[in-house]
Amino acid sequence: MGNPLQLGMANYSKGAYITIEGKAALHFYIIRSGRVRIERELNILSQEENTNLKAGDFFGVVSTMSNHIHIENAIALDDCSLITIRPDQYSMLIKRNTPIAMKIINSFSRQVRFLDQALTMLTFKSSVEADERHLYQVGEYYAKQNQYSLAFYAYYKYCMANPSDPNIESVKQKMAKIKPYANTSTLKQDTSQFIRQYPKDTMLFAEGESGPELYIIQKGSIRITKIVNDNEVLLAFLKAGDIFGEMALLENKPRSASAIVNEDSVLMAVNRANFQEMVIEQPKIISRLTSTLAERIWNLFRQLKNTSIKDPVGRIYDCLVLQLEKSKIDITVRQAFNFGFGINDLINMVGLPMAEGKGVVSKLLENNDITISGQNIYTPDITRILKSNDYYKKMERRRNTLESNR
Template structure:
């Protein structure tokens, strides 16, 4: 008997061509691990991520439905039994127990999540900013120079030091040393305060926790304060997120053994619990609540980027605008009720930037909608107001059903 069976999970059998989950369906408290057979999984974003609509064929030991289950969001994928298949059905409530019984399963899920998040993030950056730089420690000098030009000496000193650490024979070592010599030694020598027996690091406002392109040996849990996550795109620092107490970050680098994909900086006084690469798996086993928390947070991050990518697949500008507004409502976990209004913390300019349109193009599309659809208005403060949430939901559902019909037609043609 396997470790998973000892946890008393149920088994379900599916006949060939049976739909197991459908993208956009209501929130599920279960995910699936394949025990026998195979399942083909499709996502709306497949054409822009993989360049194909064929989906991915999963086999014994593979899993699906985890992101939607652990983030408590609507299904992100459509799963169809490729042949007669036996699936282990894992309830969300039993996830901690699953980790205790088999930590490698949790680590496998985490590595899959990390890879998927990096894949999604890379694609979104390319599509939104028309640019993408592969992680490489040689780029640390460019980041240091950016900070130096902005007179952000603490951040510059950190990046110069990391450049010299990882690229001792790099082409800019002399320049980096000269720059460091021009910065106050107290700034150059600054390090986080360590509380060794508790695996805690303390940072002050503006202090760099880690920098994009450096290698990472730790993941972090925020115990106090906030952390800014930024990325350098087209020679500018772009804000990706501001994380708060209880959030986890830095896990991707230790799971994939690749350089950091973003920069983390303290906002105010910050205390962090750190998890070292070498004891990550044992920590997940001994403290399943942390493993569960990381998976929940990663699930929500994957869902947010997935929804943005899925929006790009909707070619019609009206469909994209309706769906973008729905994404903001879903992020806030607002309950959809008829005749219920909601003010989105978005201006029309914010919406245009989110969609990636030029200002002129975006204003034209939005004006057309405001002129024809009285369900969407602008508040005196410039925020977008939805007068009837259920109507917006129905409009978005209409466009998504058209996409699902296209997928079903594709599947039927493939079967003939």
């Protein structure tokens, strides 16, 4: 069989470990023959996810394409023959085998949505499968915060999606009151334009609205947020080069979160028709989208593991380490770091009640492991965060061992 990509081949005997959770991920695998079982320490599976894989299936893509350690064990159930693919070969794979690439991307999109819902349930004890009715709640929240540009956008989208709602006139009256104080320019964007400009503190899209486009940030930054239990939760802070909004486009489902323009920004908008052309003509962008989705899945698994930590101080430290891991800096070297978010954001990330969370964070402040710079959390030495996290992880394991032996 010809192999124009010069992909690697690997054979494993029945019972062999192909990948090991926690070890470096240098390439991912496509099964040529045999079966492989996937095992994880944190075993939260969607209904569509299969732990027993066969010829044509792939595994190890998340950790490899996100440049993180493996999040799963892969064990050969039979003697197996596998194709191995390095990250730098992925763009060529897209060119030569588009169906495989789209299978990976669509699988990733479903995983992200499922894991995001699982994390919301575990962290906030709330189900937030957003639909167009949720737009009203988004508008109400931002109206209470006097963020009228965001509130007006959400109200407007609610009215467009629910024209026969019996309360529509009441919503329109609210819109009329706040319109003089709102920037409504994002509602007037020329959607035929590929490159668009968005002003600071406006809403690009709201959770619950339909989404025909994904975006690539050319300049500026975007906050991804979700309203849960009448609180705004910061999910991600995106900057130039980042891709977002792809799940609604790929799955034709409502937006699962809102995108708020953090500073004046320039974005490239890609609709479904353009996306299909990109898959064929611009494999490097599709490769970057795959890496983006892989990074989100890896981060969601880490966040889900964080929810299992019982000690709230340990959970806070673990969350800070996760943010350091996301930044891709060398966390073994002493250096200062600005996390880019505040105390309330950190408490919401780990799902603690605000009063309890502030008490926990005060301990970190007393230890001088973190300080506040402006409105953001700052550490003068990231290795102190790592050492404290290692200590609390060790204590957590000790407590779990004692409990299991009772």
